[in-house]
Amino acid sequence: MTDSEFSDKKILQSWETNAAPWTRAIDTGEIVSRKLVTDAEIVAALLEHWPGSVLDIGCGEGWLGRVLAAHGVHVWGIDATAALVETARRRAGPLETYRQVSYTALESGYPGRHFDALACNFSLLGKESVEQVFASAPRLLKGRGRLVVQTLHPAAACGDAPYRDGWRPGSWAGFGSGFSDPAPWYFRTIASWVELFQRHGLKRVTLREPLHPETGQPASLILVGSRAS
């Protein structure tokens, strides 16, 4: 893999390629840790403070927005991949609005609008694009709003590589058939994730480390950032 294949652009290309198998994997509950643990955990982390409005950043086919809307939350969802947004739109209820917007255009996509929470559920995979989300977050949040990020737990996801920020090659290992051209991803340590929130004005960061019931080890890391108050 050449250097240029470790890029935010390559991630978008991979999602274009894999939108259909991804939607099928979500629909059929193929990703076991999501069904067992992480779906419920991101919903709980988001609903904890009774948000009236949530912007779902990297909404994919929209399952999270549909669940939140069923709890009475007004949901706006964005994704850079046209095919996923199209699916989310087709399935949307009256409280949901989905648009194709890239992470770099987040703020201009929602001029003047402020949300109770921003949700990023396993959707912050790149480098610059992720930093752009954090740079935009404070201006998209209401004063007491929260940025809620669920990601692979760094301690578990690190594997045998050195525990430091950097690009890693992608893999669809563990996924069913139909996937191809895996996306690279940018590894961040726990300290780096926390620093990313704080550097962008979200000084108070709380953590959740939901456990996989079968292994007793963290199934993910959820970070919730807000302005100090």
Added chain:
Amino acid sequence: MTDSEFSDKKILQSWETNAAPWTRAIDTGEIVSRKLVTDAEIVAALLEHWPGSVLDIGCGEGWLGRVLAAHGVHVWGIDATAALVETARRRAGPLETYRQVSYTALESGYPGRHFDALACNFSLLGKESVEQVFASAPRLLKGRGRLVVQTLHPAAACGDAPYRDGWRPGSWAGFGSGFSDPAPWYFRTIASWVELFQRHGLKRVTLREPLHPETGQPASLILVGSRAS
């Protein structure tokens, strides 16, 4: 091991027993990860904000106080183990003061005094006694003061046991001869450590995960908590 042997009291007993071999281990640099990484990291984390005064909680034989004093910091050190405090006192320079004070008596030990930083370097091993340190911390700190804790990195220290808070049996494996009667210790997840700061008013918590140069994996976790500002 019976339940009663998992207690804060048992930890103190073990330190009474092992004060002499511990002092020898520190003096001779026997604990490799301390020499390679964690000694320098706690010093750097403490000096970062130019503290005038530091309370070293669980100071042991006082190496950290001596280093800080060499940088012009006024150091107060406390430890529950008489033999360790005696050694620290014998070696102290003019900027250092050491006293035998238990964690449960921290506040009454320093009535009305406030510090720029509280240091806990691998010295928060128990359950209730640690919670007592956190309960006392806000009243021992100046307004912009910091509580700086270095501990085993939970992801590395967890081993094969479930990743959740609880007592673990002790071990002196990896230490030289002369040690006996290892102390149990109370495991806390990263999320639990952060929550412990925030529950006691130290809402802003930053993390450091210094790497062991030989393994590329975290040698420790350093948490720095302060009031939101």
